[in-house]
Amino acid sequence: MRKIFILSAVAGLIASLFGCGSPAKKAGTQQADPTTLTQPEWSRNAVIYEVNWRQMTDSGNLQQLEQQLPRLKDLGVDILWLMPIHPISEANRKGTLGSYYAVKDYTAVNPELGTLDQFKQFVAKAHENGMKVIIDWVPNHTGCDNPWVTEHPEYYALNDSGKMYGPYDWTDVYKLDYSNAETRKAMTEAMKFWLTEADIDGFRCDVAGEVPTDYWDEARPQLDSVKTGGVFMLAEASKPELQKNAFNMGYNWPMKDLFSAIAATAGQYTFKPDATFPVRHAVAIDSLLAEQAAEYPGDSYLMNMITNHDLNSWEGTEFERLGNLTDAFAVLSYTLPGMPLIYTGQETGMNRAFEFFEKDSAPQFEPRNRYFTFYRKLNDLKHTHAALKAGNAGGEIVRYPTESDNLYVFSRSAGESEVIVMVNLGDTTDELKYKDNSPELADGMIDWFSGEAAVLPTELTPGEYKVFTTR
Secondary structure, three states: OOOOOOOOHHHHHHHHHHOOOOOOOOOOOOOOOEOOOOOOHHHOOOOEEEEOHHHHOOOOOHHHHHHOHHHHHHHOOOEEEEOOOOOEOOOOOOOOOOOOOOEOOOOOOOOOOOOHHHHHHHHHHHHHOOOEEEEEEOOOEEEOOOOHHHHOHHHEOEOOOOOEOOOOOOOOEEEEOOOOHHHHHHHHHHHHHHHHHOOOOEEEEOOHHHOOHHHHHHHHHHHHHOOOOOOEEEEOOOOOOHHHHOOOEEEOHHHHHHHHHHHHHOOOOOOOOOOOOOOOOOOHHHHHHHHHHHHOOEOOEEEEOOOOHHHHHHHOOHHHHHHHHHHHHHHHHHHOOOEEEEEOOHHHOOOOOOOOOOOOOOOOOOOOOHHHHHHHHHHHHHHHOHHHOOHHHOOEEEEOOEOOOOEEEEEEEEOOEEEEEEEEOOOOOEEOOEOOOOOOOOOOOEEOOOOOEOOOOOEEOOOOEEEEEOO
8 A cells, every 4th residue: 555645845845955855745735825716627637838929830920820720739739828919119129020028009919910800810710629818918018119108108117217117138118117006907908908809818927926916916807807707817927926816827937947957967958058057856846846835825826848938049948958858857847736838849849949039930840740749648648637637626746755866756646547657857777766655556557658558667767757647
């Protein structure tokens, strides 16, 4: 009989201090107060796909993007997150085409992408194919020639010199002032426009943590009120308070950083030769899961990823950051608590960075290769196994610590669904020598990727992964 270990925050702290492996806890069974939001049931087993519309097709327009919908349906994605669809400011523009995130008009469609009617048609077609559509929303700042700059200068924050300014090195935008009630009202009304006019399903909110939390708390019920079934909200932030009342899901930036540190420790990080990372091994995942379990509201989600538009363009491709461990980390992004993300081109194994301010060449999606098969298989795994549901509905993580800190072995179970995951995130072939209990295969379990009867391995090579499931 196996013991079921539940990792407390204290155990996680001990693990982080002494570098020892210890059992981990399901992120859904959290000590923090539960979220006030009700997660839509369709989101529990969902996969989100980030659409870099400028680079996804040769034309970068909605007509060609719409032609991709059958392929994306076949891939098995459930939510399409489109990078900002709005016209881009010309004032202080970066590069030839500018940043998606310098919004010129919150209630218009970028003419490079198409028209409002074409966007409505795209959303309708996505819905016909069983996919939700959320759009990237930029609430913290506008482009420098947004009409609000001259029509409502009171909406903007001012620096010590009394001038509008952009945060950080973002010289193509001006920051908004949320101490002004009228700014809040205008932003919420602009968001409502897309819910009522285009029937989108929600928003991915850029740098959501830079906007006051109380704004999001007041805006969320207003957005829900105009969308049957409510909206789905993703925060580009790892800030637990945002997921109490406003956001269904946040970014799992800490897990992304930990993945990079583990890969660097194994000698796989190549993007910047002079970059330094803390020494981390696979067992460090335990401590992070415990911290998140204690901090985040119960039944909230975190989005797991090995790449996205920021990482791809500025921090290296998944292969440059994770090397020969890339596929193993992808498996973890699907099997650890949360929702997995696929970024444009990830399903082709594209190993190059997209230009950010210019038009770049589209990935080669056809003929489909092993990466398409790999991610379609992972999507099917997510869809068909209740143990992997996001939030409180998912199965607890039961950890099986080994003598090697580079091996990460766990199972998740819910009802008759059980998934066992094994990965080697180190640089040597390691034997599976367990410190206490070892995983046990239930009758009829299969190797998910081969389809053959499950056989527990005795060792794993660097980057090797195994997923065993009930049928």
